[in-house]
Amino acid sequence: MLKIRDLNVHYGGIHALKGINLSVPEGRIVTLIGANGAGKSTTLRTVCGLVKPSNGEISFCGESLVGQKTTAIIKKGITMVPEGRRVFPDLTVHENLVLGAYARHDHKAIEEDMERVNTLFPRLKERRDQLAGTLSGGEQQMLAVGRALMSRPRLLMMDEPSLGLAPVLVQDIFNIIHRINNEGMTILLIEQNAKAALELADYGYVLETGCVALSGTGQELLADDRVRKVYLGES
Amino acid sequence: MTLTEFLQHLANGISLGSLYALIAIGYTMVYGIIRLVNFAHGDLLMVATYMAFYGMLLFSLPWPLVFILAVILTTVMGVTIERVAYRPLRDAPRITVLISAIGVSFLLQNLGLVVFGGRSKAFYVPPFFATINHIGETAVPNLVWFIPLVTVALLMILMHLLYRTRIGMAMRAVARDLDTARLMAIDVDQVISFTFVVGSSLAAVGGLMWGLKFPQINPLMGAMPGLKCFIAAVIGGIGNISGAVAGGFVLGVGEILLVAFFPDLAGYRDAFAFVLLILTLLIRPTGLLGERVAEKV
Numbered sequence: 001m002l003k004i005r006d007l008n009v010h011y012g013g014i015h016a017l018k019g020i021n022l023s024v025p026e027g028r029i030v031t032l033i034g035a036n037g038a039g040k041s042t043t044l045r046t047v048c049g050l051v052k053p054s055n056g057e058i059s060f061c062g063e064s065l066v067g068q069k070t071t072a073i074i075k076k077g078i079t080m081v082p083e084g085r086r087v088f089p090d091l092t093v094h095e096n097l098v099l100g101a102y103a104r105h106d107h108k109a110i111e112e113d114m115e116r117v118n119t120l121f122p123r124l125k126e127r128r129d130q131l132a133g134t135l136s137g138g139e140q141q142m143l144a145v146g147r148a149l150m151s152r153p154r155l156l157m158m159d160e161p162s163l164g165l166a167p168v169l170v171q172d173i174f175n176i177i178h179r180i181n182n183e184g185m186t187i188l189l190i191e192q193n194a195k196a197a198l199e200l201a202d203y204g205y206v207l208e209t210g211c212v213a214l215s216g217t218g219q220e221l222l223a224d225d226r227v228r229k230v231y232l233g234e235s
Numbered sequence: 236m237t238l239t240e241f242l243q244h245l246a247n248g249i250s251l252g253s254l255y256a257l258i259a260i261g262y263t264m265v266y267g268i269i270r271l272v273n274f275a276h277g278d279l280l281m282v283a284t285y286m287a288f289y290g291m292l293l294f295s296l297p298w299p300l301v302f303i304l305a306v307i308l309t310t311v312m313g314v315t316i317e318r319v320a321y322r323p324l325r326d327a328p329r330i331t332v333l334i335s336a337i338g339v340s341f342l343l344q345n346l347g348l349v350v351f352g353g354r355s356k357a358f359y360v361p362p363f364f365a366t367i368n369h370i371g372e373t374a375v376p377n378l379v380w381f382i383p384l385v386t387v388a389l390l391m392i393l394m395h396l397l398y399r400t401r402i403g404m405a406m407r408a409v410a411r412d413l414d415t416a417r418l419m420a421i422d423v424d425q426v427i428s429f430t431f432v433v434g435s436s437l438a439a440v441g442g443l444m445w446g447l448k449f450p451q452i453n454p455l456m457g458a459m460p461g462l463k464c465f466i467a468a469v470i471g472g473i474g475n476i477s478g479a480v481a482g483g484f485v486l487g488v489g490e491i492l493l494v495a496f497f498p499d500l501a502g503y504r505d506a507f508a509f510v511l512l513i514l515t516l517l518i519r520p521t522g523l524l525g526e527r528v529a530e531k532v
Contacts, residue, residue: 099421
């Protein structure tokens with residue numbers, strides 16, 4: 001569904017991505033793991049058009065995304081839950097969700113999706129008219145995911161959804177990712193929590209300083225010695 | 236000072252204050268959305284009054300029609316300025332855009348000198364605005380209550396726009412977080428253009444009322460009100476619309492009452508704004524209603 005070929009990105013004098021290749025098949029969960037600064041977020045931001053690549057090719061369902069505006073890319077059915085949630089704090093929960101569907105005009109379907117998000121996250125329904133900035137971290141993360149779903153994406157990219165959340169909430173978030181995937185959503189996930197991510201994912205890529213160092217199915221990577229040492233903290 | 240005199244001054248202060256408020260909103264909205272002090276904003280006042288002046292002089296159109304046309308043309312000009320002078324610098328450092336804004340301001344002023352000539356011209360004040368009403372002992376020309384009325388009406392429309400419409404919601408989102416707004420498939424350029432539509436049209440209305448209040452117009456007339464209204468926006472907390480309104484009133488009422496109570500200081504009238512600015516920056520740099528902006532790490 002999403003294919004990245006030989007992607008290079010320069011970022012304020014730094015060669016952030018050095019020829020990355022990866023692909024995300026439809027209906028699967030693919031995860032990117034790696035240390036801070038390995039280029040995980042840059043990869044996602046480049047797919048969204050927020051960062052311009054120096055060269056390389058990104059295609060989504062056969063269409064090239066390189067050089068397209070973010071607005072156009074989102075309209076093709078890609079969305080991203082940004083790192084740090086980035087909900088609009090001085091807008092209400094409801095307004096945040098409505099903004100998620102900003103590009104859409106199919107009012108009936110938007111209502112359905114709003115229902116669906118409310119079923120998925122009952123807390124958001126309770127707090128519909130509250131300012132998003134007053135929500136707890138976990139609730140904000142749910143709002144960020146709900147908001148992303150409101151664009152009715154075909155590919156959902158998530159940048160560290162578990163960052164800064166209590167362990168019990170981390171489990172919730174992973175359950176939700178699993179559930180959304182079961183409903184047919186293709187997911188590209190970045191995680192610090194490598195173990196949980198690899199257990200959930202169909203396929204994983206390990207990024208090191210802008211290169212793909214390793215790739216394999218979640219199980220293969222979990223069993224890999226280097227991954228166990230460096231990313232799972234086992235000796 | 237008698238009560239009547241005081242009320243008279245107060246009415247003038249509120250009237251001037253609401254005019255400042257109207258113009259300050261344009262500064263604060265543009266700042267809120269792209270973090271730019273649009274120095275050309277004040278000069279749009281001048282553009283609007285000259286358009287109205289020539290509209291009446293050359294085409295002898297009725298004044299309400301001329302005013303509407305002047306607002307529309309000034310708005311087109313404001314949006315064009317953004318398109319030509321600010322948009323190409325969207326990813327440039329902020330200081331670059333600021334210099335571009337100062338450049339546009341100089342350009343408009345000097346273009347005004349070349350095209351309109353440097354000599355002041357008398358702005359036509361329709362008799363309606365000059366008619367004086369007596370409320371008790373207080374004499375109030377129609378213009379004095381007309382200005383706050385227009386400001387309140389426009390403010391209500393603006394609030395409706397910001398909090399009850401789609402584009403308003405998009406504006407608030409863009410003001411808060413540009414990249415995330417892009418991820419919502421919001422066309423950021425379009426939203427910024429629209430912000431300039433709103434800001435420029437308010438500046439145009441403000442300019443016309445300025446012309447009615449001080450009916451001597453010249454190509455540099457926008458500079459001082461521009462500066463003062465920018466100060467009003469800073470006093471209120473730049474980026475915050477209610478703040479701009481509050482700042483405008485504080486400045487307008489303060490300025491008039493200062494002169495009323497201390498007639499000797501009349502010559503320092505314009506200095507009052509700058510003193511207030513310095514005090515604000517010393518005591519409460521975020522302004523009356525401004526929030527502490529934490530730099531994101």
